[in-house]
Amino acid sequence: MPLSEHEQRLLDQIEQALYKEDPKFATSVRSARPRNRTRTLLVGSIAGVLIGLAIVLVGLTRNIVVMGVVGFVLIVGSCVGAVTALRGPRATGPIGIAGRPADSRSTRSSGLRTKMEDRMKRRFDDQ
DSSP states (O other), rough: OOHHHHHHHHHHHHHHHHHHHHHHHHHHTTTTHHHHHHHHHHHHHHHHHHHHHHHHHHHHTOHHHHHHHHHHHHHHHHHHHHHHOOOOOOOOOSSSOOTTOOOHHHHHHHHHHHHHHHHHHHHHHOO
């Protein structure tokens, strides 16, 4: 569903204000990983799990312990890669602060978010 003209205008204003307020955060958001790369990492991770499982099975049937260990490591690494691809990039802004201790950067971005929310409330109250 496309945005209305009014909503698009508000979104553009918010985006411009963000670029002016915190250009470093805006640059990090702009350079976030595109969807294609996430999909590619996910497909590669699934393939890694399947190949690792095959290596483990071959290692078990031929009694080659090292081969089983290598397959297991490949499976674990691929699962970590899949979780990372699904979770997305870690950022220091409001998107990625879950599970991280609050530091000066996250406090500063939280202040920016509060300012932006206050501006939006004032704009809607004025109309």
